[in-house]
Amino acid sequence: xxxxxxxxxxxxxxxxxxxxxxxxxxxxxxxxxxxxxxxxxxxxxxxxxxxxxxxxxxxxxxxxxxxxxxxxxxxxxxxxxxxxxxxxxxxxxxxxxxxxxxxxxxxxxxxxxxxxxxxxxxxxxxxxxxxxxxxxxxxxxxxxxxxxxxxxxxxxxxxxxxxxxxxxxxxxxxxxxxxxxxxxxxxxxxxxxxxxxxxxxxxxxxxxxxxxxxxxxxxxxxxxxxxxxxxxxxxxxxxxxxxxxxxxxxxxxxxxxxxxxxxxxxxxxxxxxxxxxxxxxxxxxxxxxxxxxxxxxxxxxxxxxxxxxxxxxxxxxxxxxxxxxxxxxxxxxxxxxxxxxxxxxxxxxxxxxxxxxxxxxxxxxxxxxxxxxxxxxxxxxxxxxxxxxxxxxxxxxxxxxxxxxxxxxxxxxxxxxxxxxxxxxxxxxxxxxxxxxxxxxxxxxxxxxxxxxxxxxxxxxxxxxxxxxxxxxxxxxxxxxxxxxxxxxxxxxxxxxxxxxxxxxxxxxxxxxxxxxxxxxxxxxxxxxxxxxxxxxxxxxxxxxxxxxxxxxxxxxxxxxxxxxxxxxxxxxxxxxxxxxxxxxxxxxxxxxxxxxxxxxxxxxxxxxxx
Numbered sequence: 001x002x003x004x005x006x007x008x009x010x011x012x013x014x015x016x017x018x019x020x021x022x023x024x025x026x027x028x029x030x031x032x033x034x035x036x037x038x039x040x041x042x043x044x045x046x047x048x049x050x051x052x053x054x055x056x057x058x059x060x061x062x063x064x065x066x067x068x069x070x071x072x073x074x075x076x077x078x079x080x081x082x083x084x085x086x087x088x089x090x091x092x093x094x095x096x097x098x099x100x101x102x103x104x105x106x107x108x109x110x111x112x113x114x115x116x117x118x119x120x121x122x123x124x125x126x127x128x129x130x131x132x133x134x135x136x137x138x139x140x141x142x143x144x145x146x147x148x149x150x151x152x153x154x155x156x157x158x159x160x161x162x163x164x165x166x167x168x169x170x171x172x173x174x175x176x177x178x179x180x181x182x183x184x185x186x187x188x189x190x191x192x193x194x195x196x197x198x199x200x201x202x203x204x205x206x207x208x209x210x211x212x213x214x215x216x217x218x219x220x221x222x223x224x225x226x227x228x229x230x231x232x233x234x235x236x237x238x239x240x241x242x243x244x245x246x247x248x249x250x251x252x253x254x255x256x257x258x259x260x261x262x263x264x265x266x267x268x269x270x271x272x273x274x275x276x277x278x279x280x281x282x283x284x285x286x287x288x289x290x291x292x293x294x295x296x297x298x299x300x301x302x303x304x305x306x307x308x309x310x311x312x313x314x315x316x317x318x319x320x321x322x323x324x325x326x327x328x329x330x331x332x333x334x335x336x337x338x339x340x341x342x343x344x345x346x347x348x349x350x351x352x353x354x355x356x357x358x359x360x361x362x363x364x365x366x367x368x369x370x371x372x373x374x375x376x377x378x379x380x381x382x383x384x385x386x387x388x389x390x391x392x393x394x395x396x397x398x399x400x401x402x403x404x405x406x407x408x409x410x411x412x413x414x415x416x417x418x419x420x421x422x423x424x425x426x427x428x429x430x431x432x433x434x435x436x437x438x439x440x441x442x443x444x445x446x447x448x449x450x451x452x453x454x455x456x457x458x459x460x461x462x463x464x465x466x467x468x469x470x471x472x473x474x475x476x477x478x479x480x481x482x483x484x485x486x487x488x489x490x491x492x493x494x495x496x497x498x499x500x501x502x503x504x505x506x507x508x509x510x511x512x513x514x515x516x517x518x519x520x521x522x523x524x525x526x527x528x529x530x531x532x533x534x535x536x537x538x539x540x541x542x543x544x545x546x547x548x549x550x551x552x553x554x555x556x557x558x559x560x561x562x563x564x565x566x567x568x569x570x571x572x573x574x575x576x577x578x579x580x581x582x583x584x585x586x587x588x589x590x591x592x593x594x595x596x597x598x599x600x601x602x603x604x605x606x607x608x609x610x611x
Contacts, residue, residue, distance in 0.1 A: 004028070006325045008082040010041050013319060018045075030324045038319055043087040051456075055086060064142065065167055067134060072127030074155060074163040093165075094312050095157035096305060098213065102151055104304055105220065114250060115290030116297055117217035118281045121210060123162035124154055125278035128210065131167070132203040132274060145201055149209035150190040151216070158309050160298030188232045188407075189224050193265055196236045204267040207277060211262030211270075218255070219247035229407035229426040230463060239265040254284055402454035404431045406438065409465040413442035433458075440464045444502040468501030471523035475509065477532035484508040497528075509533045515575045515597075534599070540573045542595070542602030546583055551608060554582040556592075573602060587611045 004011040012025040027041040044055075065076040078089040096104075098120065105112050128149070134142050146153075146167055155163040192208035194201055215223050223241065226232040241263050244251045251259075258280050264270045271277040285291050302309060405428045406415055415422040416439040417429065433456045441447040445466035454460060474497040475483050481494040486506050490496055494509070500523055509517045514535035521529045544553055546567040553564045557577055564571060573579060579595040581604065588610035595602060 004322050004325075007041065007043075008080065008087075010039065011322055011325060012041060013038075013322065016040065022048075028319055028322050036320075036324075038092060038316065040090050040092065041087050042090070043082075043085050046085070049084045049086070059086075064144065068131055068167065070127050070130040072123050072162050072164060073131065073167075074165045091163070093155045093157050093161070093163050095155055095159075095161075095301065096308070098151035098154040098156060098217075101156060101304070102216065102220075111220045111248065112217050113290070113292065113300070114218050114248075114255065115285055115288075115292035116300060117214060118255075118285055118290060119292040119294075119297060120154065120156060120162055120217070121214045122278050122281040122285075124149075124164060124210060124213075125274040125281070127162070127164040128203075128206055129274035129278065131164070132206070143202075145203055146206045146209075147195070147201065148187060148190070149206045149213065150187045151213055152187070154213065156297070156301065158298065158301050158305065158312070160294035160296075160301065188229055188236070189222065191233075191236055192267075193236055193239055194267065196233050202267070203273060204270050207262060207271050207274060208264075208267075210274070210277070211259060215241075215244055215259050215263065218251055218259075219244050221247050228409070228411040229405070230409040230465065231411070233407060233463065239263065252288065254288065255290075258284060402431050402433055402457060403459040404429045404436070404438075404452065404454060404462065405460065406440070406462045406464060408440050408442075410442050410445070413440050413445070413464075413466055415440055438462065438464075440466060442466050444469055468503075469525050470499050471502050471525055472528035473498050473500055473505065473507065473521060473523060473531070474528050475507070475531045475533070478509075478511060478535055481509050481511040481514075481533070481535065484510065507531065509535065511535050513538055536575045536597050537600050538575055540575045540597055540600060540602055542571045542573050542604065544569045544571060544581060544583075544604045544606075546585070546591075546606045546608055548585070548588075548608065548610065551583040551585040551588070551606075554584070556580040556582060567606075571602075573597070583608065585610065 004013055006012075007025075007027070010027040010029050012027050014026050016024045016026055018024070022042050022044050024040060024042045027039050028036060029039050030036045049055075059079065066079070069075055074091045074093055076088055076090055080087050080089070101112065128146065131144050131146065134144055136142055144167075146164070148166060149164075153164060153166040155165055157163070188196075190209045190212050192201065192205035194205055212223050224232055224235040226235050241260065244256055244259055245253075258277070262270060262277060271280070404417075405426070407426045408415060411426070412424050414424050415427050417431070418437055422429065431454055433454050436452050436454060437449065438452050439447060439449045445468050448464055448466055450462070450464070452460065452462060473485065474495075475481075476495050479494055483490045483494060483496055483498075484507070485498055485500065490498055502523055502525055505521050505523060507519045507521050509519075509531070514537055517533040517535055519531060519533070521531070523529050544564075544567055549567050551567045553567055553569050553571075555562050555564055555571070557579055561582070567583065573595060575597045580592055581595060583591040583606055585608055588608040591606050591608060593604075593606075595604070
């Protein structure tokens with residue numbers, strides 16, 4: 001932005017991010033006696049300003065979030081309205097999200113100190129426990145579950161403070177707006193197994209997700225990340241956890257026990273609330289050498305992000321010189337509106353009229369101090385996810401455009417939506433509301449076609465695992481032999497058969513005392529692959545003769561030459577090895593030739609060329 005833009009009682013300083021449903025600005029506000037503060041203002045995009053359902057959702061979420069006043073939760077202070085544009089003001093956390101810390105450690109090939117990782121998660125537990133047990137005005141628990149406890153949603157300030165953000169996918173148990181069927185919320189690699197399986201979730205789901213975060217911090221490795229979204233979901237579903245000590249020998253038995261309990265597949269086997277995990281981590285840090293506190297974390301942040309801290313200070317010095325503006329009247333609104341249109345293409349075309357008193361949930365509110373969300377919230381980019389993270393909730397429940405995310409298996413499968421090829425692999429698509437024909441195709445698999453209904457602003461996850469086309473392998477000979485198909489021993493001896501996916505398969509036929517026979521078999525739908533193998537005994541009797549007789553016979557095995565005798569000679573061969581014979585006789589040409597095993601006996605007769 002070339003210059004600050006007046007917006008109600010704020011000055012918009014620069015735009016941090018823009019997504020499909022909202023845009024976010026760093027802004028400045030003033031109070032009495034020259035008080036001033038840098039804040040973040042997030043406003044709904046003009047094309048959604050008339051969407052009553054979207055606005056209702058926006059306000060409904062704010063009613064919950066504004067109640068979460070805790071040192072370890074980045075607070076939503078205000079919901080306001082300028083003209084027809086709703087906005088929110090959020091707490092400012094100058095620092096980085098936990099994903100940025102993890103990435104920095106990876107880039108510098110160092111791991112985060114174990115005590116520091118435990119301290120961060122310990123503080124996250126304090127904020128999470130507060131949210132889980134928050135009560136309404138009647139003293140009833142809201143039953144709030146975050147449902148997206150991922151590194152991007154845990155902020156670490158440069159001063160060592162820990163803040164939870166983005167309760168956007170959180171839902172209260174008694175809330176009117178329920179999740180729509182088929183909507184899977186949260187980031188795949190940090191979901192709980194019950195989320196992935198479509199089961200009801202409670203606060204123990206957040207504990208599982210927080211366990212994933214701690215595991216990755218202390219090991220430096222992603223826990224459930226697969227080659228595709230589908231693979232990641234399957235790993236979460238099956239809870240495939242490698243013991244952390246395998247990845248980091250500094251993880252002792254006590255910490256490993258905490259991690260594995262947090263990541264238990266059955267919620268009943270986990271910590272039953274966040275404060276239990278918190279207390280375990282505190283006790284562990286006290287009895288181990290892995291102690292850490294806010295001071296130590298702040299020193300580490302200043303060392304790791306010195307350049308970013310200097311840039312933050314420079315920016316704050318610049319903002320000190322931005323002067324306060326007078327809130328425009330209806331007659332004076334045209335000029336700032338023109339500036340807004342120049343700096344922000346998506347700004348309203350109509351002049352901005354300022355509401356003198358912001359409203360919350362439809363009722364006037366007293367002006368209150370506001371703060372802003374730190375830049376770390378925006379590192380994910382300018383897409384919907386980044387903008388939603390700053391707002392404190394995901395704004396996908398009721399919008400104009402919908403989002404369809406398709407996870408396919410096999411990974412090379414092609415996705416076709418409404419007869420338009422979207423390419424191979426899993427895809428995330430912005431899609432208009434209505435019915436859509438989704439087809440998934442892959443060579444050697446049965447195609448699948450589904451009719452998917454997308455509501456306004458709905459976010460849908462569609463998991464499609466194609467069924468392989470089936471063929472048949474039949475092994476008829478030798479009777480009694482064993483068959484390994486793609487490394488798996490078939491239960492029945494030869495003659496036997498197996499239904500298999502269309503394609504190439506490895507078949508090994510085995511029998512005691514015989515050399516195994518390996519085949520690469522192409523299987524199609526129309527014709528079964530039939531095998532009748534001739535196995536060769538391991539010990540093969542051979543007779544070597546020559547004309548004239550009396551030639552000296554040498555066997556060459558593994559480049560080692562060994563004298564056997566004069567022809568004719570009887571020899572026992574090991575059919576698993578490779579042989580050459582050498583025949584020498586005075587006044588005759590030397591003969592060298594390989595030994596070929598084509599049955600249970602070898603007979604070689606050589607005509608020598610002599611003078």
